[in-house]
Amino acid sequence: MSEASRDIIGLYDDYVMPTYARQPVAFVRGEGCYLYDAEGNACLDFITGLSVNILGHCHPAVVAAVQRQVAELGHVSNLYHTRPGGELARLISRNSLGGKVFFSNSGAEANECAIKLARKFGRDSGDAAGAYGRHRIVVLENGFHGRTMATLTATAQPAKQEPFRPLLPGFTYVPFNDTAALEAAMGDDVCAVMLEPVQGEGGVYPLTQEFVDAARRLTREKGALLIFDEVQTGMGRTGTLFAYEHYGVEPDVMTLAKGLGGGMPIGATVAAPEYSQVLSAGLHGSTFGGGPVACAAGVAVFGELLAPGFLESVRKKGNYMQSQLMELAADGLVVEVRGRGLMWAVELTAAAAPDGAGAAAAAEANGTAPAAAVVSAALEQGIILNNTSPTTLRFLPPLTVEMDMIDRVMDFLHGALAGPSA
């Protein structure tokens, strides 16, 4: 490791809270599908900042939009209007639910807004039981919606929640893809069902068509909102602009972040027209939300995603990646392949549990973490991968990835999983 790397890592050791298990690498530059460390080594990025750099690093359209905007007008408070915010809201609305948008700075904040919108909607509907009327929000076990207290409460993963109890009241957890449990949870006090169409941090678990259909039907019957958290699945990641398109089911509210800014921090909550006035003046806000620089980046990202053939190429590359991952399964090197578009996971050992917890617990009990070993081995060979559990490898390549890059990662996986280190 060079002096430059040691220096950067030392600063983190001394001054940054230890909330992440960081790899011993310092990146200083990014270009396309590659990151470069302080020694100048190129690393093929198959995580993309956890689905943020969807156009790769420093995409020229994003860089130009940001440079232009920051030199012209960097920040204006939300007491006023700016063109990039209006234009990005129009792009999101016209390409999704047709209603209005609230801008924030992250996925958790986008979901926080959706939760507040649902609570206010429930309060306004005024026909339900209890002191707070229709206020309960139903979420799925193994989901991930963020780290603020409300979104952590919505994140039904006990290990993440436990140190911070007591959580917020008014959330109910149902098992993933369990239609009967969802139906049973839909009391008169439910104001919303919130879910990820494909659970991302939980290990890339897609919802079944039957479950999504049931969620849509039950929320309609009960007068509750259906909220899709597309923070990770949105912006082309699954091969369509938004993952709900695969199911032919439109939610009432959708949240976005990650890829929306192509590397700039931004979150967005979009509501269908009939719910676009629920949050009126003074009920919600964010100092930085909807700032012109982040929104200009978002407009540039949309420009690329909507270019003719772009999403089709994502689907084509996604199908290729799936076929390659299935070969790993056919060779007995992985036990399950899950995902869609360019969002994939493989299960390395043990029978995959529906909630991802069984295999992880089994590996932990055995004192093994094969996925972490593969991630470290990949990094040594200049490939950036991620594991969501001790047994689950996740792949989130840039949507601009090329076939030969997929081949390189597959070659690595064949070697690493067949070899003794895995």
Ligand SMILES: Cc1ncc(COP(=O)(O)O)c(C=O)c1O
């Ligand atoms: C589906 C989903 N929702 C919400 C979040 C939280 O986003 P952020 O870290 O930007 O707050 C994430 C982050 O991984 C996510 O994957």
